[in-house]
Amino acid sequence: MIHRNLLLFRGARYLWWSLVLLIGSGVLYATQGNVQPPNGGTWQGYVLGSIGALLILWLTFLGVRKRSYKTTMGSVQGWTSAHVYLGTALLIIATLHAGFQVGWNLHTLAYALMIVVIFSGFFGLYSYLNNPVLISKNREGGSRAELFAELFELDKESRSVSQKCAPEVGIAVASSIERTTLGGGVYAQLFSGDESLYVRGTGAPVRNIDQQGVIDFVAERLPRAQKGIEAANLQHLIVLLCRRQAVLRRIRRDIRLRGWLKMWLYFHIPVTFALLFALTAHIVSTFVYW
Amino acid sequence: MEALLRELHQGPDGIAEYRDTEISGAELTIGSGTDQRIQLLGTAVAPEHAVIRKSGSKLDLSCRGGKRVRVNGEERSSAHLEIGDVIELAGHQLTIAEPPGGFDIAIELRPNENIDASEFESAFRTDLGQTWLSKRPAAWLLVAIVLIVGVVLPITVIVMHRAERELPAWVPGDEFWNSGPLSPAHQQAAGVRCDTCHKEPFVRVQDDTCMSCHKTIHDHVSPEHLALTQLGPTQRCATCHREHNEPASFLVNSSDAMCVDCHAKSNEKFAQLHVEPVSGFSAKHHPEFKAWLLKPNVPPPQTSPASGGGQGGGEFEWKTEIAALDKAVEQSNVKFSHNQHLDPDRVLRRGDSQPLNCADCHRLEPDGEHFEPITMENRCAECHELTFDPGAPDRQLPHGKPREVVLTLQDYFTRKFSDPNAGRPTRERRRLPGREEEEQTCTGAPFDCAMRSAHAEIENQFTRRGCVGCHMVVDTKSDSDFDRFQVYPIRFARDYFPAGRFDHRSHQIQGKLTGDAACLSCHKAKESQDSKDLMLPAMGKCEECHGDRPAVERVAVQCVSCHSYHPQLTVAVEAPES
Known part of the structure; x- marks a missing residue:
């Protein structure tokens, strides 16, 4: 069954990758604070932000990978498994990068868009785990x-x-x-x-x-x-x-x-593009007003 | 409109079958939907594809938005229909035939036999992709919103600001790029103008910008001193002072790391500047306190009348001397015993006859750190009067002016011996050791008697009874009463630790100790017999309660808890004369 393979791909290899990444990020986050409150402007904050930005780019790249059938860069299944786990890790890494600080600004807009993307992804994952079974039961094997x-x-x-x-x-x-x-x-x-x-x-x-x-x-x-x-x-x-x-x-x-199996994509995909632009604007604006 | 629809089918035995249906209605709708008058199946057929209307005697065919059909082999979106016209749509063929009587139109339909019943699905919108939902336009819309609000608007505002163009108040401005709240004072100064501080794009806030308002702040190390070391330029203001942080009140990076970074290796890095290394707050990591003392440079006694007398002849010079606490000796020139003053058997407060408290003499200044300077007039005089004649308790000697003391006494006795109204003018008092009072009779001229009495009383005041009680007095043996006694001036240090900050106020309660007990826990005043005792606690005393990192029953202190990074203008060591 696809959903088993998706989460348990190669013994949930990417779950462990994500956990290692999260532990590293947690340590980075914890080493802040004695100099100034944790935020995106400390060197740890910059590192966490860079990891988050690279993750977003890589996660977006799944859309490209899905469509390139000739590539030898791993299976789509493996990519999707990693997409799920690393996307979940991104939620925490970006939160640590922000140091739990939010405001009515571009930076929080980028964060909010990311939240929409990730949570719509969670819904998509839930749908992919549940609906195919329900669909095939409902059709009783037919089309x-x-x-x-x-x-x-x-x-x-x-x-x-x-x-x-x-x-x-x-x-x-x-x-x-x-x-x-x-x-x-x-x-x-x-x-x-x-x-x-x-x-x-x-x-x-x-x-x-x-x-x-x-x-x-x-x-x-x-x-x-x-x-x-x-x-x-x-x-x-x-x-x-x-x-x-x-x-x-x-x-x-x-x-x-x-x-419902497809609905989440109508959020996941367009908001991802908005996120890419908001992320770029976030990074550039940070350095315009360094 | 009455229509006759004849459906032609190939029967199972190859014989053509037909089925006639009569349709009446305002228009003849064609499409894959079940509600269409003529339902045609196939993926190429829209649920509502086309419609045939009668206008006058003519028949008009028009397709729905964007849809097309073939009319007589030609792709059309609309057409006037004539008898014999053939409409083709997804393999279905509709031929317009001569209508029989009673009908407005007759259509011969040859359905596409190859269309599978399963294509019936296309009659319905069963996929979200067939609805208004779409990913691409939504993506473009969202991207456009992000770009307008997040990029175009702020950049426009920045350009306008740089061109010094006024913007209407309702324009949101570039605060949408603000990564966090400013501290309230900076917020007030900057308003919505980010370029108040961020002068150049992609350039970090420069110190000059800070200094344009903070004009009086001093650098941690003077440029001259810095040049002597192997340290680079001083850090940017923003290294310690971080803005746009939460909480907004957070503006100072108070971590020890910044200080210790340089000061731990002061031996290597500071070159000619001799600064003891510090890497924390404990005996191991912090040098023991050293007191900044005032040391009088005693000039040789002089007898010149020009000296004015009273200031020890020549000018007293006070120099600052830095000494280890265990070797430090107070040299204020005062004769004073704390022990005696705090002993209720010996000293009680005037007025309520209660034992003296520390605060009776030592009054904290508003800064919470320093104490009001103690002077004869504002403290001692409350109990210590400068009377000299029990017979005239209202007369007091002037304080701090030895020459005037001499003059006062001379004036007093001159009057006493020459005033005809005074009683017993020929008597002079003389105090002798062992005897409270003895009166002697002067038989000379009143002026001589007065001078003699004055001379005796001057000697008494400067050597036995008055000044000498608190002051160090040098007898120059000069013949002139004006020059004979030289009184050492008294000075108290205002701040023994000018490089450190200590909040006396917050230490007035230490655990369970309050009031004098709190003072005495650090300053051993009750044991001090002599004003030479410094009574300053060593670092170990601080360590009883404080450490450089949080611990049980320890209050954590950082470098900046006691030390200021920016040098204060030193008020420290000098104090008004007492």
Whole structure:
């Protein structure tokens, strides 16, 4: 499993690297203080800051490494493992560099951006550890395309069966299919928003959350069915609609899990670029006003 | 608009099948979405791709933003449709046909049979990448914000400041680059102008800039002295004085390391300057204290009337002498016993008859370190009057002016012997050893009698009873009463350790010791019989409570706790005459 390999890559080799780096940084930090309060301006502060800046550059370089397939500089898996551990170490190293001092300034802005990047990374790590398992469980081994193909078939079948029923049933089922929403905007994808509607007899479409409305509508027709064939059709239709409901649930859940799996990157990547510029400005401004 | 849609399929047996659907609505939407009137599948088909509208008798096709279709083999985003036109989209073919009666439009649809049902997914937005979220524009936006706020704005402000251009008050300025708060005084002086101190970009704050305000501060070592050593130039102000730190009140690097760096190797580095090495505060690492004493240079007794008398003839010169504590002898010229004054059996305070306290004579100055100079007038006179005639207790001799003492006595006795209203004018008093008072009768002329009495009393005051009680008096055996006695002046050192700072105030309470007990714990006044005793504690006394590093029951002190890096203007050794 990828997530095991990610954290336990080569016996968590980079965990140990990070711990050694952290211990070194802690010692550096502790040797400050008798001259002036710990901050980025002591020689220890400069060293910690340099380590932090180099780490940020290297961590950013994962984006390049991921895309260069010909390189022989270690596996992407190893790089990602190191990325996680050293990124976590960066959080502490940068905090020590700052000497826990914050203010409304460029320096803290760079720090804050770094925090956003690292914590979005933590969320990404959490998602990569959890969601793939949930996704594959939800799909039961199939692919998303298969779920959609099934949905498509069920749509067609439902339409054709509903045509054989009373007109209002036909309208309700056709409208429920037409007005089924899946995914959509950011909120709808991440929180399985369901704006589905169906036409209940006449008038404006009504809510059809989780397709329950149309199922109930059809089910209510069942006791009133007069001919055996009508009841059979309705029953068949209910089975189809319920299967459709189940498939839609799976697809919604799939969209949601995949959405959360990717969501963090929309913070992680853009903020990383902002961080690179803020970091450069931080370093340059420090030496402009040396 | 009424439309007829005929879907053509290849049946399983190769025979064409078709299915007709009647559609009515204001417009005919085409796309992959389930809500589209004509749903076409395929990744190249947008959920809402195109729309056909009827305007008058014509049919218009228009694609949604950025989308295109092929009309009669030509890529178009909009078109007027005629009968027989063929619209192609992702392999699907729509042919406009002659509408049967009752329909406005008839479309023959040949769906792309190769499109898999799985492509049905494209009918929905199922990926975050299909939403407004995007990494690249977000990155650019954030980068732009960072650059504007973090770079462009501050640099603009810097350029404006350097060009001495006024900026509106609302402009945030370059304080966004401020790495930490300034100490309040510097904040007040600098305001929002970073270039008050940071004169040149990429150049560290120069000492000249500090000195432009701190004009009276002195260098640790004078340039002349520094030239004698192998030390480089003195450190920058900012080496010790760090700004933009938290807490904002932190402005002085008080670590010993800075001092010890040079002073531990003073033997090697200071060359001709003889400074004992120091590497800490303990017997091993710090030289024993040495007292700065005032040493009188006693001139030979002179008898010249021009000397004015009273100042020991020639000028008394006081020189500073530095001596080890165990060999130091106080040479203030005063005769005084602390032991006697602190003995309640012998001395009680005037007024409330309580034993004397240290503070009765030694009053701390506002600086908390030094004491008010002790003079006859402000301390001793409270108990020690300069009366000379028990018969005239209101008359006192002037203090500090031997010539006037002589004149006063002569005047007093002249009047006493010549005043016709005075009782028993012919008697003169003479005090003899063993007898309190004896009166003798003078039978001569009143002036002679007066001079004789005055002469006797002058001798008495300078040798037995008055001045000589506290002062050292030299009898020059001169015939003139004015020149005969020379009184040594008294001077007390104001500061025995001018190179050190000691806060008496904070030491008035030492653990459980308070009041006199605290004073006496360091100054052995009760055992001192003689004013030659210095009574200064050695370093060991400090070490009872202090060390150079934090320890249990020890108060840590640093070099700068007692020593000042910047030399103070020395008020130290000189003191007003007493």
